[in-house]
Every structure is written in C-alpha cells, then in structure tokens.
Amino acid sequence: MNIRPVIAALALTAVAACAKAPEQIAASYVSPTKYAGVSCTELDAALTANSERLAAVTKEQQDARTRDQVAMGVGLVLFAPAILALAIPDSSDELATLKGEQVALQDAYAARGCAGGALAQAGDLS
Numbered sequence: 001m002n003i004r005p006v007i008a009a010l011a012l013t014a015v016a017a018c019a020k021a022p023e024q025i026a027a028s029y030v031s032p033t034k035y036a037g038v039s040c041t042e043l044d045a046a047l048t049a050n051s052e053r054l055a056a057v058t059k060e061q062q063d064a065r066t067r068d069q070v071a072m073g074v075g076l077v078l079f080a081p082a083i084l085a086l087a088i089p090d091s092s093d094e095l096a097t098l099k100g101e102q103v104a105l106q107d108a109y110a111a112r113g114c115a116g117g118a119l120a121q122a123g124d125l126s
Contacts, residue, residue: 019064027099035108
C-alpha cells in the first residue's frame with residue numbers, strides 16, 4: 001500500500017479544518033439602528049466593552065490558528081493522529097459577531113455626533 005495518497009488526503013483535510021486567521025474573518029452585519037436611542041455615554045461604554053471582548057476573542061482565534069498549525073505540522077511529520085486535534089472548535093463565529101457589533105456601535109456613535117472616547121481608541125477591525 002502506498003502511503004502518499006493517505007498523507008495527501010490527511011493534509012487536505014487538515015488544511016480545510018485549520019482555524020482562520022482573525023483578520024480573514026469578516027464582520028457579521030449588525031444594524032446600527034439597534035443603538036438608535038442610546039446616549040453617547042452608553043455608546044462609549046458599549047464600545048469599550050466590545051473592544052475589550054473583541055481583543056480577547058481575536059487572541060483566542062489566533063491561538064486556535066497557531067494550535068491547528070502546530071497539530072498539522074506534527075501530524076504530517078511525526079504522528080498522523082495529531083491531526084485529530086484540529087477538530088477543536090475555534091472562535092470565528094463569535095469574532096465575526098463582535099466585529100459586526102463594533103461596526104454598528106461605531107456607526108451609531110458617528111451618527112449621534114459623539115466625539116472622542118472609545119471611538120477614537122476602537123481601531124481597525126481587520
């Protein structure tokens with residue numbers, strides 16, 4: 001039996017199962033009208049909280065990606081069952097939602113005419 005096709009199939013499966021890089025995850029749409037009646041102070045607090053959670057989940061997603069890359073390398077080079085570690089879920093859905101919330105909060109913040117605060121510190125979502 002030739003082992004190369006088996007290794008190739010495992011490699012393709014593993015690549016498909018790898019966690020995406022945080023910057024490759026698009027924001028889910030969240031309507032800024034959700035925040036239509038919210039004051040600038042409340043928007044500022046929501047932006048700060050969302051930014052903190054977004055940073056934490058971005059790190060979790062990057063850690064999942066790194067873990068998957070290591071498992072793939074070990075699996076392909078030394079021990080094929082290590083590829084099974086790629087089945088551990090990542091944070092991509094939560095990250096997409098948080099990115100969408102951030103965009104909606106920023107849009108509401110700008111539409112309301114709020115200035116400074118968390119919006120100035122919110123940063124890029126990629």
